Every structure is written in structure tokens, then in C-alpha cells.
Amino acid sequence: MRWRYNFLFIFLSVLFVSIIARLFYWQVVKAEMLSELAISQYTGVREIAPTRGEIKTSDGFPIVANKVSYILFANPKEIKNKKETIDRLSSFIDIDIASASSLLNSDLFWVPIKSGVSAKVKDEIEKDSPIGVGFEQQFNRFYPEASMAAELIGFVGKSDEGKDKGYFGLEGYYDRLLRGKEGRSLEIRDALGSPILSKRNENISGIGGSNVILSLDRSVQFLVEDRLKKAIESYEATGGMIGIMDPQTGNIIAMASFPTFDPVNFQYYDETLYSNNFIADTYEPGSTLKPIIMSSALDAGAITPLTKCPICYGPVSVSGYELHTWNDKYYKDTNMIDVIKHSDNTGMAFVALKLGRDRIIRYLDRFGIGKLTDIDLQGEALAQLKPKNAWYDVDLATTGFGQGISVTPIALLNAFSAIANKGVMMQPKAVSAIEGPDGKIIKVPTKTRGTPISEKTAKIMTEMLVNAVDNGEAKWARVKGYRVAGKTGTASIPVEGHYDPENTIASFIGFAPADDPKFVMLVILDKPTTSIYAAETAAPLFFDITKELLTYYGIPPSE
Amino acid sequence: MKKSSFVILLFIITIVSLSVAQGVVSNKLSTKGVILHEIEKKVYDYKTQNSILSEEILYNSSLTNLASKAAELGFGKLREQFVLNSGSSLAVKP
Numbered sequence: 001m002r003w004r005y006n007f008l009f010i011f012l013s014v015l016f017v018s019i020i021a022r023l024f025y026w027q028v029v030k031a032e033m034l035s036e037l038a039i040s041q042y043t044g045v046r047e048i049a050p051t052r053g054e055i056k057t058s059d060g061f062p063i064v065a066n067k068v069s070y071i072l073f074a075n076p077k078e079i080k081n082k083k084e085t086i087d088r089l090s091s092f093i094d095i096d097i098a099s100a101s102s103l104l105n106s107d108l109f110w111v112p113i114k115s116g117v118s119a120k121v122k123d124e125i126e127k128d129s130p131i132g133v134g135f136e137q138q139f140n141r142f143y144p145e146a147s148m149a150a151e152l153i154g155f156v157g158k159s160d161e162g163k164d165k166g167y168f169g170l171e172g173y174y175d176r177l178l179r180g181k182e183g184r185s186l187e188i189r190d191a192l193g194s195p196i197l198s199k200r201n202e203n204i205s206g207i208g209g210s211n212v213i214l215s216l217d218r219s220v221q222f223l224v225e226d227r228l229k230k231a232i233e234s235y236e237a238t239g240g241m242i243g244i245m246d247p248q249t250g251n252i253i254a255m256a257s258f259p260t261f262d263p264v265n266f267q268y269y270d271e272t273l274y275s276n277n278f279i280a281d282t283y284e285p286g287s288t289l290k291p292i293i294m295s296s297a298l299d300a301g302a303i304t305p306l307t308k309c310p311i312c313y314g315p316v317s318v319s320g321y322e323l324h325t326w327n328d329k330y331y332k333d334t335n336m337i338d339v340i341k342h343s344d345n346t347g348m349a350f351v352a353l354k355l356g357r358d359r360i361i362r363y364l365d366r367f368g369i370g371k372l373t374d375i376d377l378q379g380e381a382l383a384q385l386k387p388k389n390a391w392y393d394v395d396l397a398t399t400g401f402g403q404g405i406s407v408t409p410i411a412l413l414n415a416f417s418a419i420a421n422k423g424v425m426m427q428p429k430a431v432s433a434i435e436g437p438d439g440k441i442i443k444v445p446t447k448t449r450g451t452p453i454s455e456k457t458a459k460i461m462t463e464m465l466v467n468a469v470d471n472g473e474a475k476w477a478r479v480k481g482y483r484v485a486g487k488t489g490t491a492s493i494p495v496e497g498h499y500d501p502e503n504t505i506a507s508f509i510g511f512a513p514a515d516d517p518k519f520v521m522l523v524i525l526d527k528p529t530t531s532i533y534a535a536e537t538a539a540p541l542f543f544d545i546t547k548e549l550l551t552y553y554g555i556p557p558s559e
Numbered sequence: 560m561k562k563s564s565f566v567i568l569l570f571i572i573t574i575v576s577l578s579v580a581q582g583v584v585s586n587k588l589s590t591k592g593v594i595l596h597e598i599e600k601k602v603y604d605y606k607t608q609n610s611i612l613s614e615e616i617l618y619n620s621s622l623t624n625l626a627s628k629a630a631e632l633g634f635g636k637l638r639e640q641f642v643l644n645s646g647s648s649l650a651v652k653p
Binding site for chain 1: 607610611613614617618620621623624626
């Protein structure tokens with residue numbers, strides 16, 4: 001009998017130990033796996049995409065905002081009559097029937113049919129109550145002012161991971177600030193999928209993107225784009241660009257370039273149009289560089305305004321090259337004031353040779369020529385200067401009148417602004433403040449880049465430029481009643497080792513009012529055909545805009 | 560004995576009443592998730608409507624749109640401007 005008790009005891013003990021072991025296996029060894037399975041069953045994780053920050057002009061108007069749109073998706077397994085569904089959808093939106101048909105025939109639960117569907121169209125489709133079709137909300141970039149300042153702004157495309165990413169201009173430069181941070185919502189749900197209030201609900205809030213506030217004046221930008229477009233048509237140029245800056249702060253007031261692109265449909269435009277020509281193009285500036293060279297020579301004491309040019313009675317020969325004036329007119333014993341007034345190439349060759357290689361390179365460096373301006377825009381190009389040992393006398397002479405040297409328009413505008421700002425060159429910037437997601441505004445401080453020339457030199461140069469406007473070749477177009485300082489530039493274009501005999505880059509650079517400049521502006525027209533001369537193309541455009549700006553800023557005439 | 564019975568009875572009553580209370584509260588709370596979800600949906604809908612209205616406002620107040628509407632309505636550019644530099648005279652000698 002006793003053996004029966006022992007047998008039962010051993011049997012039950014073994015059973016008990018087996019159960020304990022099995023419980024240990026499922027509750028300890030496999031605990032993590034089972035926990036994850038349970039969580040996936042009763043929780044739902046939702047990624048919360050952050051709203052991309054807006055880009056606003058100086059008046060607080062969002063020139064780039066976000067608009068609600070929808071991805072139209074379908075569940076092919078729910079749709080019985082695929083042809084009928086496609087026909088019904090195509091009556092509301094423009095869809096590629098072949099690719100939609102192929103998507104609906106796939107063995108998937110979710111296929112995107114079309115993105116960027118507006119709220120109005122979504123409501124219309126929903127009224128039709130199609131089976132197996134739904135909408136997912138998304139935000140797309142919206143441009144209330146259409147393609148205004150497109151090159152300055154850039155555009156938003158997709159990264160390799162399929163996430164929104166800014167390219168070129170401000171969208172590219174400030175992408176991390178604008179992008180924000182994704183959030184996550186973890187919800188506990190019951191068997192029917194309804195949410196349950198539980199302490200395990202988790203919300204990791206995303207951080208919305210910061211807004212970028214520009215120094216760009218929307219009204220001025222509108223005016224500039226309108227005038228530039230009309231001038232390009234009127235003078236039959238291939239393109240053009242204008243940049244306007246506040247010389248006292250370095251703030252960009254306006255920046256326009258044509259031809260341009262539509263940032264909404266950027267993919268349909270040539271890639272070459274994406275870059276901002278005003279910061280990315282290099283060109284030989286021609287006579288618009290003369291004020292930089294002249295003020296360098298004045299500041300260095302190499303010449304005075306009344307210094308006479310002993311070689312200006314005819315073409316100048318330098319190292320076997322013959323240098324002419326633009327109109328083959330020569331003025332014997334001309335002084336420096338008249339060299340600027342007549343835009344005399346031989347006079348400027350004299351000034352450059354007098355300044356000498358070392359000093360010219362040093363002053364160009366002080367003016368930021370041959371360096372990046374570090375403006376807060378993506379895509380700035382660098383136009384490097386030749387190394388010191390590659391400068392010969394003919395290079396000095398041609399640099400004197402702005403040929404044989406390359407600059408970007410922004411570098412030239414920035415350098416010239418030093419003359420307008422008492423010799424002080426400010427750091428150019430497009431953004432004046434950043435507005436955080438909490439509404440806090442952080443101003444971007446102004447910064448001095450350098451002091452290439454003294455205040456006295458700047459004053460003298462200003463008077464020479466005012467004289468050039470009042471009495472030079474473009475005097476017919478000047479704004480009467482105001483003192484405007486400026487210089488024309490009709491630059492030859494280098495083509496395969498020589499200069500194009502038929503085309504030029506016509507430009508005008510200047511500031512107003514001369515005694516207390518409110519703005520400095522560079523106007524460039526690329527290959528105008530009605531006239532190749534800046535005095536007949538770029539100069540009238542400059543003065544047309546200047547007249548409007550003086551009225552806009554409420555500046556009364558001084559004369 | 561009586562004292563210990565009393566304590567045990569007290570514990571039983573406390574446990575039972577707390578259990579009942581938990582049951583009542585959990586029952587009331589169980590449907591709140593659905594209400595919260597509906598509130599969140601309403602907030603989401605209002606935000607979407609705000610976004611759409613904001614888009615309309617921005618488009619209508621844009622300079623591009625205003626310039627086009629102004630041209631349609633016949634507004635033209637101001638041709639003449641004048642500047643008042645000094646105070647005007649009270650009377651002028653003929």
C-alpha cells in the first residue's frame with residue numbers, strides 16, 4: 001500500500017515542478033516577447049509630423065506658409081469594381097488611369113492614388129461615398145505671393161528617407177530650424193479599436209518648426225520684380241537680376257532674378273534655374289568695379305581727386321596689350337573726378353598701376369572681393385582672386401576697369417555698400433529674426449564685416465559718384481531733385497579665351513539719398529539687345545526703381 | 560474574540576466597499592476614451608478649417624492678388640507727386 005502513496009507523491013511532485021518550470025518559461029524567459037505582442041495588439045502608435053516653419057517678410061506676412069492637402073489612398077482588397085472606382089475618381093481629379101488601375105490591382109491593403117488633393121475636392125469625393133477609398137492629411141508648402149523671390153526662398157523636396165527637406169536659398173540654409181521635430185502618440189485601445197484612458201497613454205509632443213522672419217520688404221520686392229520683368233522684355237535681354245541692401249545694417253531689402261521658377265512645381269523646371277544667380281553667378285563687373293579701385297587708391301594715398309592722368313591722351317599700351325576707352329574718346333590731363341564721370345578705362349588703368357599689385361590685392365581683400373560674403377542663403381559661389389604671383393601689369397590695368405576679374409553680384413554690392421556707409425562694410429543677411437514655436441522672437445544681430453576705407457575716403461568717393469550721375473553718360477535718366485550716387489558698367493563677356501564682340505552685361509550700381517543712404521542697389525541685365533550700353537538699359541531701370549523707392553520711403557527732394 | 564471579529568468585519572467591509580468603488584469608477588472611465596477621441600477629432604477638424612481659412616486670407620491679401628484685382632477694377636498708378644516743404648502762407652500778396 002505504501003508504494004502507492006510514494007508513487008502518487010512523486011507523480012504529483014513531478015507534475016508540479018513541470019508546471020512551475022513552464023510558468024517560469026512563459027513568464028520570465030518569454031516575458032518580453034509576449035509583452036511586446038500584447039502592446040502591439042492593444043496600443044496604437046501614431047507619428048505626429050511637425051508643421052514646417054513659415055517664412056515671413058519684414059511686415060510679418062508669410063511669403064511661404066503651409067496648406068492642408070490630402071493623400072487620396074485606396075484599399076484594393078475592399079474595392080470590388082476597380083474600373084468603376086477609377087472612373088468615378090477621375091471625374092473629380094486628374095489621375096493617370098493606367099497607373100491607378102495597376103495600383104488597384106496590386107495585392108496590398110494601402111496604395112496612394114494621388115497626393116496634394118485640396119480640401120474642397122476631398123469633400124466632393126467623400127460626398128460620393130466611394131468604397132475602399134480614404135484620405136490622409138498632409139501639409140504642403142503654400143506660396144501666397146506665387147513665385148515672388150523664388151530663388152531667395154528655394155523649395156521643399158524630399159530627402160532620401162522620403163521626408164520633407166529644403167533645398168537652395170532659405171529653405172536649404174535654414175532647413176533644420178524650419179523642419180521641427182516629430183512627435184509620437186501611444187494610445188491604449190480596446191478590442192474594437194476605441195481608445196481607453198489609461199495612465200500608460202503616452203504623448204511625446206513634437207516640436208513645430210521655427211518661423212523665419214526676413215528683412216525682405218514685400219512691397220519693394222513686388223516693385224523690383226515687376227520692373228525687372230518689364231525691363232528684360234523691353235531691352236530684349238536674356239535675363240537680369242537686382243539686389244537691394246540697407247548699407248547700415250546689411251539687411252537684404254529685395255533680391256530678384258529672372259528667369260525664375262515656380263517653387264510649387266520646381267520639378268518641371270531646369271535645375272539651373274534653382275540657384276540664386278545673385279549669389280551663385282560669377283561675372284566680370286566692368287566699370288561698376290571702378291569705384292572700388294578708385295576708393296582704394298584714394299584711401300591708400302596713391303592719388304587724390306585732382307591727380308591728373310598723364311597717359312590718358314590716347315590708348316594705353318600695357319605689356320603689349322592696347323587698352324581703349326569704351327567710346328574711344330580720350331581726355332588729356334583728365335583728373336580722377338572726370339575719370340569716373342567719363343568711365344575712362346585708360347584713367348583707371350593708370351590708377352590701378354599707381355596703386356600697385358600688393359595694395360590692390362590687399363584692398364580687394366578688405367572689400368571682400370575674392371571671398372564669400374557668408375550671406376545666410378544656400379548656394380553662394382566663390383569667385384577667387386588670382387594668386388599673387390600670377391598678377392602681371394596687364395592684369396592690374398584691366399582690374400582697374402573691372403575686366404579680367406570675377407565677382408558675384410552680392411560680393412560687389414556688399415563691397416560698394418562700404419562707400420555708402422562711411423567706409424564700414426556690414427555683413428549681408430536675409431533673415432532679421434527667428435520666431436520659435438513658442439512665439440519667442442530672437443533677433444539676428446547685425447555684424448560689421450570690416451572697414452576697407454576711411455569715412456573721409458567714402459565721402460570723397462560719394463561726391464565723385466554723385467558727379468558721375470549728374471554729369472555722366474546716364475544723366476538723362478537720373479532722378480531730378482535728389483542726390484544719387486552711382487556708376488554704370490558695360491562689361492564685355494569672356495568667351496573661350498576672348499571677349500564677345502556683340503554682347504555685354506549691362507549694370508548699374510548706386511545708392512540714395514547720397515548724404516544718408518537708405519538703400520544701395522545693383523541692377524544687372526544680361527545681354528540686352530536693344531542697346532548694349534548700361535547707360536541706356538540698366539541705368540534707366542535703376543533710376544526708375546530709385547524714384548519709386550524714394551517716394552515709398554517718404555524722402556523729400558533735397559534740391 | 561469579539562474585538563477580533565469586529566476588526567475582521569471592518570476589513571471585509573473596507574475591502575468590499577473599495578472594490579465596489581473601483582468598479583464604479585472604472586465603469587465610468589471606460590467610455591471616457593471614446594469621448595476624448597471625439598474631442599480630439601473636433602480639435603483636429605477645427606485646426607484643419609483654420610488652416611484652410613488662413614490660406615484663403617493669405618491668398619486674398621497677397622500683393623499679387625491685390626495688384627491683379629486693382630487692375631481689373633481700373634485703379635491706375637499715381638502719376639504726380641508733390642512735396643510740401645514749408646508751411647503755406649495765410650495770405651499772398653497779388
